[in-house]
Amino acid sequence: MSPLLRVEGVSRYFGGVAAVNKVSFELAPGEIVGLIGPNGAGKTTLVNLVTGVLRPSAGRVWFEGADVTAQRPWQASRRGLARTFQIVQPFPQMTVLENVAAGALFGGGAASRPEAEDVAMEFLEFVGLAPLAERSAMSLTLPSRKRLELAKSLAMRPKVLLLDEVNAGLNSAEIGAAIELIRQIAARGVTIMLIEHLMKVVFSLCDRLLVLHHGELIAQGDPRAVASDPAVVKAYLGSKYAAQEQQVGAGPVDAADPVDTPSGGGHD
Amino acid sequence: MKSSISSVRRPRRQGLVWFVPLAIALALVPLFFNNYYAQQATFVCMYAALALSWNVIGGFTGYPSFSTAAFVGLGAYAGAILQNAGMPMMLAWVAATAVTALFAAVLGYAILRMKGHYFAIGSIAIVESMRLLASSWSSLTGGGEGLNLPIFPGGPDHAGRVFFYAMFVVMIVAAMMSLWLDRSRLGFGLRCVQQNEDAADMVGVNVNASKIAAFVLSALFCGTTGAISASWVSYISPPDAFSILMTLKVPVMALLGGAGTVLGPVLGALVFVLVEQTLMSRFLDYSQAMLGVIIVFLIFFLPGGLLGAGLFERLSGRLARLRRASA
Known part of the structure; x- marks a missing residue:
């Protein structure tokens, strides 16, 4: 191959x-x-x-x-070609959902913000962060931030x-x-x-x-x-x-x- | 799934609740009050449009720009030169807007590579450079003597009304632009840039193009406003057109209303113009000093602006602490 x-x-x-x-x-x-x-x-x-x-x-x-x-x-x-950072890089004052939606909208080619948020929710469920979707990113613990980083890069498909x-x-x-x-x-x-x-x-x-x-x-x-x-x-x-x-x-x-x-x- | 997500979305503080009545009230001022009040209402609309514009680059994008007066001055000169060359007034306003937008695109390409304080200083240097250019290029700009424009026919009351409604329309269009931007892909990208520029790049935001677009949007209505005020006052000179005071006042208005909020800058402009006028009419000598003290107080006690998040929470927290301290 x-x-x-x-x-x-x-x-x-x-x-x-x-x-x-x-x-x-x-x-x-x-x-x-x-x-x-x-x-x-x-x-x-x-x-x-x-x-x-x-x-x-x-x-x-x-x-x-x-x-x-x-x-x-x-x-x-x-x-x-997506990557995560060794030192996590969230958008601190946005919600967890918005963070991941940004990945879906810009990197993942989602057509609109509602669509990007749907994709984001899907990946938040995948990494187990769905219950925290409306929290601000800076309120997360380190393990959750790492998961957020993963969800964000996955949303870029x-x-x-x-x-x-x-x-x-x-x-x-x-x-x-x-x-x-x-x-x-x-x-x-x-x-x-x-x-x-x-x-x-x-x-x-x-x-x-x-x-x-x-x-x-x-x-x-x-x-x-x-x-x-x-x-x-x-x-x-x-x-x-x-x-x-x-x-x-x-x-x-x-x-x-x-x-x-x-x-x-x-x-x- | 879609509905369940949108139902948990936070409601944004867009402020249409107070903006629509405020706009209607402003629109009625020239019909019911004399020319002095129409003039003040024109200033409110003008500064509201400028503060909304500044908010695009300073609030949404987080780049502390002091280029407002450069754009206003360029718009004024472009409008004046074109009008004196025989272009109809309204067309000259539109052309001045286009010239300013083009200038902002080229300028943004150059100076948006700088960040923070460097960008702030770079952007203020543009105002001074433009002022020097306007005073030196006498053949085009009339140099230090300035330029006269044709006086608008129909008497001062009629002219006052025409220019008020022109500014009013610019303010409404600028507000609509803000509302659109807040929901748009570009606006979302700008908020990403404001929060973390490297992370924005990494999720696929074309950071440079977005910042230039924001800079152009922040310049657009400054150009229109400048051209309209040139026609209104019928005379422009380099220090008036490229005024350092204006370039500082506009960000203060936006911060006062709440930088990054969608319509907060309108409220900031309204409060600022009213306070400034009240102080000027009562205490002419000390008005600027008093205004300065008020601004310092506002920045200390209202860092998020009048519409900024958490104002009431912070105030109640402060009260609780005071009570605990006295108990």
Whole structure:
């Protein structure tokens, strides 16, 4: 099948620093792909490059066969490339319903505001926020705001959804619910790429993993294989630990019992 | 499903309840009162139209514009020059509106990239630049001497009535524009921009095009108003047309009525003009100082404006606190 999204040798420099360096990958329709890497690896920058928030210094982005490298964010969302923010971005003084209706009207191509509100209500029910539809967005708790962010991006009727740490700051019960929700979104035929630090989430959801370190793609493929890749272990836990693991001859992650890796680990 | 959703929608404070009677009352003023009152009513309509216009960019979109006088002045000069070139008065008003809108589109493209204080300063600099241009380009604008326009025939009472109804129509059209904008796709997009510009971009609002559209809508009726007042006064000069005082007064009126409310700016303009006139007629020397004190008080105690949300709640909260403090 031809890829839905194709990223081809994309780089972005800030001054002399390459935040993202010659990264190439593809997303096939219907996939759930995890993007992992230590803090500062360039994950969010990569999402920003794909959605038009930042312009790549080099390389191309293709979406449904069209070159979209120079697109603006509003064009990306109208094309079907939606994203959520790591730090939630609601319209604080609007109601929850209005927030989601904005996504349906502008990104999702709803014909009118009443129609947009119908679509919005549908997705609020889907994420379980329907009872709070008339509350102002700023009155919501963090887990609810994350759900709002999801409903907003779903109302844009995306083909590809980029989820930037939707689980950060949630407790384990909330994370369980969020995983279930992401699975349901995928079941609707949305291709998903999620940035995630929690291995529990990554292993239970992703078909494939991409690992970013210092802006470079150091590994990609099957989640279990990637997790025991020496280069990945080194990136997360440092070269000394990786050498030890090599000698013992076992990967750091027990395949039978995926554990939460240190989410803040960014040391070499 | 549709009906269940619309039934839980919050009723918007559109204010048609008081706007319609107010408009009818204003329309009757020149029929029952003398020319002085007709003139005051004309000022109310003029400032209401200007405050409604400012509300599009300053209230809906959240960009603190001080360009009002630039648009009014441009409209005045465009109208005056065209009328002196032989264009019929009404046609000159329409043409001045079009010129102003075009100018706002080009200007907006340039200065709407700035935000917050930078935008405010940029927009006020436009007024000064326009004033300097008008005083320097003598061959077209008459320079510092200004321009005379043909005096409207039929005597002052008749002229007063004609210009009142012209301003009245502009105010009504500006109010209709506000009502339309509040329900339109563009208006919704502007409110998104006002709340969070990056998030608006991300949900698919074409932010730049929306902001330019808002700037043009905020300039349109300023141009018309400027052209009408030029014909009314029959003389314009650079400091009158591009008046810094006006560029500050109009946002204050909109804030007084409630920025971002649909028709609040009309109420703000009415109250402001009445208070200003009352003070001027009683205390000529100190009227501006007193007006300043009143504005400061209003901003402290009515930050959301007369129609702003939560006024009564805040007042009752204040009373409760006072009672608790004294108990």
